[in-house]
Amino acid sequence: MTNLFHPYYITQEAEMTQPLDYNRRSRLKHVDQVFRSEIINVIPLTDMEKLFQLRILDEAERERFSFLPGQFVMVEVPGYGEIPISISSSPSHKGYIELCIRKAGVVTSILHKANRGAVVGLRGPFGTHFPIEKMRRNNILLIAGGLGLAPLRAPILNVIENRTDFKDVHILYGTRQSDMLLFSYQYEEWNRIADINLRVIVEQADPTWTGSVGLITDLLKEMRIEPMQTYAIICGPPVMFKFVCAHLQQEGIPMDRMFVSLERRMHCGMGKCCRCNIGSTYTCLSGPVFDYWTVMNLKEAI
Amino acid sequence: MLFKILSKEEFRNFIDFLLKDTEVIAPKQINVNADGKAIYQFLPVQNFEEIRLDYETTDYSAKTYFLPYKEDLSSCSFLGTIWDREIKYRIQPRAIVGLHACDINALLKLDKVLAGDRFPSPYYISRRKNTFIVGIDHDPCEGGFCQSVGADVVTHGFDLYLTDLGDRYFAAINSNRGFNALQQVKTREPTARDNNDYLEVRRRIASQFKPLEVHNLPNLMDIEFESKVWKKWADKCMSCGSCAMVCPTCYCYGVEERITMNNAKSAKIKQLYSCQFLDFATVAGGLNFRPDRETRLKYRYYHQHRGFVEAYEEPLCVGCYRCGRVCLADINPPDIIQDLQTEYQE
Amino acid sequence: MKYLGIKPKRPKIAVFDFTGCEGCELQLVNKEETVIDFLGSVDVINFREISSTISNDFEVAFIEGAITRDDEINRLNEIREQAKVLIALGSCACFGGVNRLKNAYDFKKANQEVYGKQHKETLPARAVKEIIAVDLQIPGCPVDKPEVERIVQHLVWDVPYQFPAYPVCFECKQQYTTCVFELGQLCLGPVTQGGCRAPCPVGGSGCWGCRGPAADPHLKEFLQIADEREFSRKEINERLSFYSGFEGML
Numbered sequence: 001m002t003n004l005f006h007p008y009y010i011t012q013e014a015e016m017t018q019p020l021d022y023n024r025r026s027r028l029k030h031v032d033q034v035f036r037s038e039i040i041n042v043i044p045l046t047d048m049e050k051l052f053q054l055r056i057l058d059e060a061e062r063e064r065f066s067f068l069p070g071q072f073v074m075v076e077v078p079g080y081g082e083i084p085i086s087i088s089s090s091p092s093h094k095g096y097i098e099l100c101i102r103k104a105g106v107v108t109s110i111l112h113k114a115n116r117g118a119v120v121g122l123r124g125p126f127g128t129h130f131p132i133e134k135m136r137r138n139n140i141l142l143i144a145g146g147l148g149l150a151p152l153r154a155p156i157l158n159v160i161e162n163r164t165d166f167k168d169v170h171i172l173y174g175t176r177q178s179d180m181l182l183f184s185y186q187y188e189e190w191n192r193i194a195d196i197n198l199r200v201i202v203e204q205a206d207p208t209w210t211g212s213v214g215l216i217t218d219l220l221k222e223m224r225i226e227p228m229q230t231y232a233i234i235c236g237p238p239v240m241f242k243f244v245c246a247h248l249q250q251e252g253i254p255m256d257r258m259f260v261s262l263e264r265r266m267h268c269g270m271g272k273c274c275r276c277n278i279g280s281t282y283t284c285l286s287g288p289v290f291d292y293w294t295v296m297n298l299k300e301a302i
Numbered sequence: 303m304l305f306k307i308l309s310k311e312e313f314r315n316f317i318d319f320l321l322k323d324t325e326v327i328a329p330k331q332i333n334v335n336a337d338g339k340a341i342y343q344f345l346p347v348q349n350f351e352e353i354r355l356d357y358e359t360t361d362y363s364a365k366t367y368f369l370p371y372k373e374d375l376s377s378c379s380f381l382g383t384i385w386d387r388e389i390k391y392r393i394q395p396r397a398i399v400g401l402h403a404c405d406i407n408a409l410l411k412l413d414k415v416l417a418g419d420r421f422p423s424p425y426y427i428s429r430r431k432n433t434f435i436v437g438i439d440h441d442p443c444e445g446g447f448c449q450s451v452g453a454d455v456v457t458h459g460f461d462l463y464l465t466d467l468g469d470r471y472f473a474a475i476n477s478n479r480g481f482n483a484l485q486q487v488k489t490r491e492p493t494a495r496d497n498n499d500y501l502e503v504r505r506r507i508a509s510q511f512k513p514l515e516v517h518n519l520p521n522l523m524d525i526e527f528e529s530k531v532w533k534k535w536a537d538k539c540m541s542c543g544s545c546a547m548v549c550p551t552c553y554c555y556g557v558e559e560r561i562t563m564n565n566a567k568s569a570k571i572k573q574l575y576s577c578q579f580l581d582f583a584t585v586a587g588g589l590n591f592r593p594d595r596e597t598r599l600k601y602r603y604y605h606q607h608r609g610f611v612e613a614y615e616e617p618l619c620v621g622c623y624r625c626g627r628v629c630l631a632d633i634n635p636p637d638i639i640q641d642l643q644t645e646y647q648e
Numbered sequence: 649m650k651y652l653g654i655k656p657k658r659p660k661i662a663v664f665d666f667t668g669c670e671g672c673e674l675q676l677v678n679k680e681e682t683v684i685d686f687l688g689s690v691d692v693i694n695f696r697e698i699s700s701t702i703s704n705d706f707e708v709a710f711i712e713g714a715i716t717r718d719d720e721i722n723r724l725n726e727i728r729e730q731a732k733v734l735i736a737l738g739s740c741a742c743f744g745g746v747n748r749l750k751n752a753y754d755f756k757k758a759n760q761e762v763y764g765k766q767h768k769e770t771l772p773a774r775a776v777k778e779i780i781a782v783d784l785q786i787p788g789c790p791v792d793k794p795e796v797e798r799i800v801q802h803l804v805w806d807v808p809y810q811f812p813a814y815p816v817c818f819e820c821k822q823q824y825t826t827c828v829f830e831l832g833q834l835c836l837g838p839v840t841q842g843g844c845r846a847p848c849p850v851g852g853s854g855c856w857g858c859r860g861p862a863a864d865p866h867l868k869e870f871l872q873i874a875d876e877r878e879f880s881r882k883e884i885n886e887r888l889s890f891y892s893g894f895e896g897m898l
Contacts, residue, residue, distance in 0.1 A: 005479040007393045008431040010424050028422050030389055032375045032570065078378040078385050079561040079568035079649065080807075083586065104586035109807040115653035119384055265585045267557045270421035274554035275575075275582065277601070278591075280609015285420065299527055299604075300597065336832030343824060362824055371822040383651050540866040542838040543814055547821035563685040563797055565649065573822075580863045581813035595866075630829055630838060630873045 021064045022124050031270060034076055034121030035061050042116060045100065045182050049147070050112055051088065052099045057119065062095025065122075068129035069154035070261060070289040074269045075099065076121035077114070081107040084266040084276075086151035086288065087125065090158055097122075100150035100182060126269040128289040130155045130259050132162075135231040139168040143244055145216055145236025146175050149182045151261045151288075152235040160193065167229065174201045174216035174240075178209040216240060220247050227252030233259045234292075245292050255293035262288050262295070303457070304475040306489040307496050313464075313471055316487045317350045320397050324434070327367060328399040329357040344398065355400050355466075359443040363550030363624060364398055364405055366574075368412065368429045371547070375425065375557065375570045391428040399436040404446070404620040406437050406460050407453040408550035414614050415553060434479065437463040439503065442510050447636055448621035449511040455504075465500055472500040514636050515643050519617075520608040522646055527600075531641045536596035538631040543576030545602070545625035545633070551618045552576070577602050603638065649805075656804050662694035662706035663737075664727060666720050667747055667773065668713030671790040672738035673697050676710070679793045686797055689804050708733045708803060711782075714740040714747040714773045721779055728780040733803065736776045737796075739789040739858045739891045746789075747773035748892035775892075784809070789858035789891060792844045812843045815862035816855050820846035828854045834879050834887055839865040839894075860893030867897055 010016060015028040020035065035056045043051040056062040067073075068091055076082040083105070089098035103112045111120075132155060140159055144152040159169055171190060175181050181200065191198045199219045201212040212219070216236075225248070232248055234241040241260045248258055264276035264283040276283035278298045290298075308316065320326050326347050331354050333341040342357040344364045376389045409430070416426040437460045448454040456463065461480030465472040472492065475481050492500070546552040556575040561568040575582065578598050583591040592598045610618035619635060626634025649656070663673055677683055677698055693703040709731035715721060728734055739745040750758055751772045759767050776782050786796060802809040812818075816837035820827075828835045828849050835854035837846065841862045848855050861867075874884045888894045 005395060005434060005483070007395050008428065009393055010391050010428040010431070016424065028424060028427070031421055031423060032389055034387065036384075076559075076570075077652070078387070078570075079380070079559050080805075081559050082557060082570075102587070106802075106807050106810070108586060110649075110652065110654070110805060113652070113654050113806070117383070118652040121387070263585060264591065265583055267555065272416065272421065272423060272553070273556065273575075274577065274605070275556065277605065277609075279601070280605045280612065300591065300601075333826050333831070335826075335830045341826055341830070343826075345824075361826060361830075362821075366824075380649070380651055383653075385651050538869050538872075540838040540869050541815070541864065542817035544817050544821055544827075547818070560798070561649075561801065563682040563689070563801075565685075576814070576818070579814045579818070584813075628827065630827075631869055 056095040067125035070129035071125040073124035088153040139230040141232040145240035148236030258292040328353040397434040403456040404448040410459040435460040439465040445623035450514040451621040453620035536599040546576035548624040666713030667716040668740040787859040
């Protein structure tokens with residue numbers, strides 16, 4: 001024996017040679033391999049946010065890529081970095097996603113400059129989802145504040161596409177100012193669907209605003225809620241969902257029937273880098289979607 | 303587990319055999335500190351004489367041979383309008399000689415996170431499986447509290463584990479390749495006397511630890527979440543991150559990318575990071591979930607002594623005390639845990 | 649970057665020296681492996697050290713050196729008026745640097761000692777930001793070329809650059825360095841802005857703080873630990889004020 005031991009070639013493991021699929025989460029894979037995806041369209045939403053429509057380049061990869069509403073992807077702009085972004089589109093399109101991205105750091109700034117046809121990398125999907133399947137035959141409250149409409153749009157579209165499965169559906173959305181409203185071009189469509197109640201409210205109205213003025217909780221106060229037949233999904237900044245959840249709790253909705261999505265810094269999406277930890281709970285594995293009871297029990301969550 | 307006895311001379315032959323075609327990492331004395339005490343580090347060695355198996359401890363743990371401080375995860379080549387990604391894993395075999403039980407236990411804990419069933423890391427697994435580990439028993443190091451956190455003995459996670467019986471080593475064999483490697487030198491089966499001597503040494507070592515009260519620590523930490531103990535210690539923390547750097551189990555990291563100046567290639571670089579740095583939990587846009595030293599220091603202790611227990615039924619800390627030794631402000635787990643216990647009793 | 653369909657900007661760059669050793673300017677043309685691509689990514693239109701062309705049509709101005717004379721103030725104001733982005737390059741420009749040490753002396757005596765009978769007009773040494781608005785500070789004595797390269801890349805891409813939030817200790821530990829405190833020496837690593845790859849402590853001489861304070865530096869505790877190790881207050885203060893990065897914090 002000349003060599004102490006034979007080198008172990010991890011790339012020769014059968015699992016490593018399987019096609020990339022992050023939904024196959026319990027097995028060995030090239031965890032830094034990405035789905036190359038091209039930007040199909042860029043749709044400006046506000047001064048700060050743009051909607052990116054992306055399609056995975058490889059047809060077979062497109063077939064394998066499926067996600068559930070509430071999950072996120074790691075978006076990599078090679079050379080610039082990688083960031084977690086919640087998926088804003090309906091899960092019924094395979095290998096195609098829409099991401100609503102606010103210009104904030106290096107990666108998002110460069111993405112905001114990128115044009116149609118640019119190829120970026122996607123890893124994922126990662127994380128937990130809004131358990132829409134549990135909510136069937138119930139009323140649904142879909143509540144968003146500010147940028148929270150980005151993650152909420154996936155369950156909204158999912159619910160609309162399966163409208164007959166649910167009883168009353170309410171969409172409530174609030175922002176600070178009217179020029180911060182996201183997806184405003186879609187409100188009319190959502191509103192026109194019979195039996196979907198969309199309410200939009202802004203905190204500070206400018207002269208052009210003709211809708212409601214106030215806090216998102218004001219919209220809730222006007223509603224009659226059947227607590228034991230209602231599920232709620234709330235997306236927005238912590239201070240917003242804290243007040244909303246407190247109100248809903250008063251109305252009698254159990255905390256484990258309310259779901260929120262938390263935002264944290266992430267560098268891996270796979271429960272390794274610890275950047276998203278709340279205490280020692282990985283937001284990327286146990287979240288980003290948590291029921292409110294769990295959030296209340298996580299120290300330093302809100 | 304199989305056991306063999308090998309003489310000190312044969313052990314030397316064994317090291318020579320390893321050195322023939324494998325990179326060998328071992329404790330080496332690199333300096334003396336201001337008080338004249340030897341400073342050791344795990345470094346590549348060229349010959350047997352450089353190895354100091356009698357070392358008390360090292361400033362740095364050996365984790366960087368599995369989780370390098372800085373590592374390229376992948377690279378991209380830019381080819382006009384498209385790019386290609388390349389990923390490489392380290393496969394060169396390597397031997398680490400002279401790991402203490404705490405450091406092997408640290409690897410077992412890292413295995414749980416990095417080689418477990420959720421997104422196992424091929425980078426880590428490739429290094430781990432290509433590393434031949436020879437552990438060694440030793441008398442407790444100053445400040446070490448490994449016994450209190452159950453890390454003073456180790457039953458797997460190594461290839462060979464040696465106990466010094468004076469003129470010979472008692473070797474525990476825990477892998478096929480360890481068994482094969484030992485066949486390169488002369489060994490014999492242990493006798494009743496060897497077994498006795500071995501158990502005697504283990505008893506002697508075990509009896510020298512100063513116990514630290516860690517009973518019910520996870521619960522205690524929950525109760526003491528708002529304790530002023532945290533502020534007291536955090537007021538001293540300079541957020542230099544050295545505790546996490548020398549820790550054998552801290553695995554948190556950050557990723558950044560760099561493009562070459564000629565725009566031809568980019569690298570995705572992983573760096574082990576520290577939860578004590580100001581921007582550890584800052585999200586794009588500037589919101590920082592742990593802006594003050596107190597929440598950051600507390601977070602580190604909760605991860606080590608509470609959260610990890612919740613996930614894996616054992617603390618992440620192995621009691622090696624390297625963080626306590628490196629900390630210029632003398633922030634250390636035994637004192638903090640002691641303070642929490644005292645606070646609770648009051 | 650081509651794959652993103654983004655045309656890189658080619659910022660027009662000028663480099664100006666004030667009171668300093670020009671070492672930071674030299675850093676701009678250091679590092680043979682990349683210097684051609686580095687200079688090629690920008691339009692150098694005014695940089696005395698490498699080119700005789702002089703134009704004042706620049707967008708980005710790098711200022712090297714501290715400000716110590718009246719005429720320098722006028723010149724600086726003119727540069728500020730033209731520059732879209734004004735960058736203080738090096739510890740002298742950022743903090744006043746070693747030049748600032750003179751502020752503690754009697755100027756007449758200092759003049760006499762340095763220049764003998766050829767008396768020179770001199771003002772207290774100041775940092776660029778004390779005279780005009782500065783958009784970005786790149787500290788260091790000298791500046792770290794890889795860091796300058798990254799910053800210029802960000803200028804070319806037109807995206808914000810973020811300095812690291814960690815102190816010098818981080819990159820020192822990354823290199824397996826024995827803490828110089830352990831060897832009985834003083835080091836400003838725990839309170840100094842990282843990003844330089846810690847050449848001084850790694851080389852065994854302790855950090856002198858040329859990059860100025862780290863994010864949220866804990867000077868109170870630093871003084872405490874230095875006291876405990878029996879460094880004299882004089883030595884500690886001399887070290888902290890050497891590059892004047894901690895000016896006003898002591």
